Amino acid sequence: MIEVRELSHAFEIGKKEKKTVIPVLVDVSFSVEKGEIVTIVGRSGSGKSTLLNIISGFIKPKHGEVWIHGEKVSDYNEGKFADFRLAYLGFIFQSFQLIPSMTAYQNVELPLILKGMTEKERQQKTEETLKRVGLIEYKDHYPSELSGGQQQRVSIARALVVNPPLILADEPTGSLDSETENELLQFIQELNRDLGITFLIITHDEKVAAIGHKTIEITDGRVMEGVLA
C-alpha cells in the first residue's frame, strides 16, 4: 500500500548567508502492506510528523520516493496530489482540523462536495457515516459545541466518508483522555477489520503503538527496524 524508498529530508532555516540546514530524515525506507495497521514511534523531534507530511504530500522531500497504491506520488505536483488525497487518503489530526463555521454535517460533507457529488448522494453518504461514528444526533452542532472526543469522531467521519483505502493519523489521541482514547483505538481496529482500511498512525503513546501490526521506530531521522507488536 505504501512504499517509502531511501527518503531524506532537511529543512533550511534562515536567510541566504546565515542559512543552516537541519537534516530531519536520513535514508528512510519501509513499507506498509494493504490491510495493516502500522504505528510509527519515536522521541519528540525525531522527524515522525515530517515523515507523515511527506507521505501526505504537504512537504516535498529532498531525496527519495514515496509510492502509494502503486503510484509514485512523490513526483506529483500540488494539484495532482490534491486529487490523489481526495480519492485515496483519509486524515486524522491531533487537533481535529474541523472548519469552525461549519456544522458536523457540513464538515463531513465537505470532501463529497469537493468530489462533485450530487446533493442527494451526499446526504445519504454523510448521514450513513455520521451514524457509523455515532454522532447523527449531533449533526447540526458546530465544532465548538462538541467535546474533544466527539470532534475527533467527526474528523474520522470526514476521513471515512469517501471510503479511502488508507488513513493517515498524526497523534490521533493526543488531545483525548484515556477513556476516549480507548474508544477511539477500538473504533480504528473495527474499521480495519470490517472495512479493510489500512492505517498509518504516528504516536508516542505506547497504548496506541500497541494496536499496530507493525511498529516502526524513528530515532534522529533514521528507521530502527523492529517489529514490537
Added chain:
Amino acid sequence: MNLKDQFRFVRQNMKKNKTRLFMTILATAIGCTFLIVLASVGFGLHKSIIQDVMEDSLVTEIQVHGKEAGEGNFQGIKDEDIQHFREITGVKAVTRRQSLQQSPIFKTEDYTAQSEAVSAYFPEEVKAGFELSEGRLPEKENEVVVGSSFADGLSLEPKEGENAFNEDGSIKEEYAYKGELVGKTIEMEVIKMEDGKEIKKSIPLTITGVTKKPSKEWMQIRTVFISEDIFKEVEAFTGTPGGSPEQVEGASGDTGRIYDRVSLYAKDVEAVTGINDQLKDGNYMVYSIVNEMKQINMVFTILKIGLLFIGTIALIIASIGIYNTMTMAVTERAPDIGIMKAIGAHPKTIKRIFVLESSYIGLLGALFGTIVAYGISYAVNLALPLVLERVFEEAPPEGLMLSYIPWSLTLISVAICLTVTIFSGWRPAKRATQVDVLKAMRREV
C-alpha cells in the same frame, strides 16, 4: 466541485463579514453609477443633437454650393451642371432655386410685407417632397406660392406716431392680416437704381398656394416662390444678374444662369454617400446631413470613449476596495483553506471560489450601480428642463436629453465593472491557492 456548490460556498463565506461586504459592494456600485451617469451625458447629448439635426431636414438631401474650378476659383451652379446631376445614379430629384438679389415689397389691398423672393422649378420640387397646406402649385408664370408664415408679415400702414409691431417683433392685432391668401392678387414691387435715383416697378401676381408648416414651430417661412419667368422679368428690368438693384462691383460678366440653391435628393439614405463622393470628385462643394452626421458621430464617439475612460478610473478605485476585501478574506480564511487543501481541494477549486466571490461582489455592485444610474438619469432629465427654464426664463428645446442610457452603455459598463473586479480579485485568489497547509493547520497564517 460543481458550480452550484461553489456558489453556495461563496454565499456562505460572504455572510461572514456583512459590513465589509456591504461597503465593498457600495463602493463598486458608486463606481459603476458614476461610470454610467458620466457616459450617459455623452450618449444623451449625442442623441439630442442627432435628433435636432435629423428633425426637419431630409437625410437624403445633398446641397451643392458651387464648383471649384482650379485654385481659389469658385463658380456657381449652371444649367449644364444641373443636367449632369440628373444623370448621376441614385438621384431622385434636383431642385434649383435662385434668390432674388433684393427683397421686394408685396402689397395686397392695404396690407404690405417685405419678403424674400425665390424662383423655383416646381416639378422637381414636388419630386423632392415639396408640399402645400392649401391651394395648388403655380401653373402660369404670374402665379406664386407663399411660405406658411407669409401672412404673419403682412400689415396695415400704422397710424401717425404709432408702431405696427409688438415688442417681440410680431404685428399688432389691429394691423395684422386675417383673411385668406389663396386666390388673392398681390403686387410685387421691385426697384432699380439709376443715377442715384430709385425706380420702382410693380408686377401683379396671384397666390395659388401656401406651403406646409415646418415641424419646428420656431421656423418661419415667409418666402414667396415665384416662377423662373418672373425672375427673368425682374432681371430684365434691373439689367443685373439675380435682379440686384445696382451693378455689383466685380461681378463677372458671365451671363449664364446661376443657381444659388441647388439640392440633390437621393433615392434612399444609402445612396447619399456614393452621390456625395461622385460630386466631390467633380470638384463640387457639397453639404449633406449624412456626411455631417459622420463627423458629429466621430466627435461624440471620442467624447463617449473619454467619458467611459474617466468613469473606469472610478471603478478602478473601487476595485482597490475589492482587492483589499478579498485579501483580508483570504487571510481570515487561511485556516479553512488549509484544511480544505489538506483533505484534497484542488488549488484551481480554491482559486475559482475566490474569483467567484469577487465577481459576485462586482456583479452585485454593477446591478445596484446600474439601477441607481437609471434613477439618476431619469431624475436629471426630469429636473433639467425645469432648471433651464428657471435660469433662461425660456422653455428648453423639445426632446432635450442630458442623460441617456442605451442598452449598449449598460452592457459596456457591466462588462467593465466585471472585468475590473475579476482582475482585482485575481491576485488575492492566487494567494489563497498558495496557503501553506501545515502553517494553516498550525494557525500560523
